[in-house]
Amino acid sequence: MKMRGGMRSIPLLALLSLAAGAQAPAAAQPEIQRPPGTAQAVGAVHTVRQIPEACVRIEGRFTGQADAPYAMQLVRTDARCQPRAVMREATRVTPGEDGWRLNDRIRIPSAACPGQQAVVEVWRRPVEQPLARDGQGQVRVYLGEARQQADAGKLASLPAFAVDMRVQGTPCR
Incomplete structure (x- = not known):
C-alpha cells in the first residue's frame, strides 16, 4: 500500500515479530533448521550428524x-581424514559467548516412548582465516613457511565444534 512521501505501510504483526526477534537471544534459533528426525528403536545405533x-x-x-535413556558418542570417520576443525568439550563452552553459535538442533524421537526425545545441539565457533592468493589467484600453503609459523607459535586457530545432548519429555515405564 502506497502512502504519502513514498513510505510503505508495514503490518503491525510484522513489526511485532521483528521486535520479538531482536530481543530473543542469539542462541535461540540454530543456523540449520530441520524437522524432527525419524523415531528410533531402543538399541538401534543411528547417525545423528x-x-x-x-x-x-x-x-x-x-x-x-x-537413568540414562540416550547414549551418544563421537566416532572418527576415517583414520586418514585430516581435521580442519577441532572438537571441544561442551562443558567448557559458553554458548553465545566467545563467538560460539548454535549451529544445529537435532531432535530424535523414541519409537518405544513417543513422549520422549533426545535433543542434540551442535555449537560452532567459526574463525576468520584470511587466505592470501598468489599471482595466479590460488591459495597455496608451503611446508617450509608453515613449519616456521608453527615453530614461532603463530599458527592460525581452527574453527571449533562442541556437542551437547539432553533428553526431553516424559519417561516411559
Whole structure:
C-alpha cells in the first residue's frame, strides 16, 4: 500500500515479530533448521550428524534405561581424514559467548516412548582465516613457511565444534 512521501505501510504483526526477534537471544534459533528426525528403536545405533570438518560422526542410541535413556558418542570417520576443525568439550563452552553459535538442533524421537526425545545441539565457533592468493589467484600453503609459523607459535586457530545432548519429555515405564 502506497502512502504519502513514498513510505510503505508495514503490518503491525510484522513489526511485532521483528521486535520479538531482536530481543530473543542469539542462541535461540540454530543456523540449520530441520524437522524432527525419524523415531528410533531402543538399541538401534543411528547417525545423528556428521561434521566433516572435524572428521567426526555423532552416533546415538536409545538405551531403554531410566537413568540414562540416550547414549551418544563421537566416532572418527576415517583414520586418514585430516581435521580442519577441532572438537571441544561442551562443558567448557559458553554458548553465545566467545563467538560460539548454535549451529544445529537435532531432535530424535523414541519409537518405544513417543513422549520422549533426545535433543542434540551442535555449537560452532567459526574463525576468520584470511587466505592470501598468489599471482595466479590460488591459495597455496608451503611446508617450509608453515613449519616456521608453527615453530614461532603463530599458527592460525581452527574453527571449533562442541556437542551437547539432553533428553526431553516424559519417561516411559
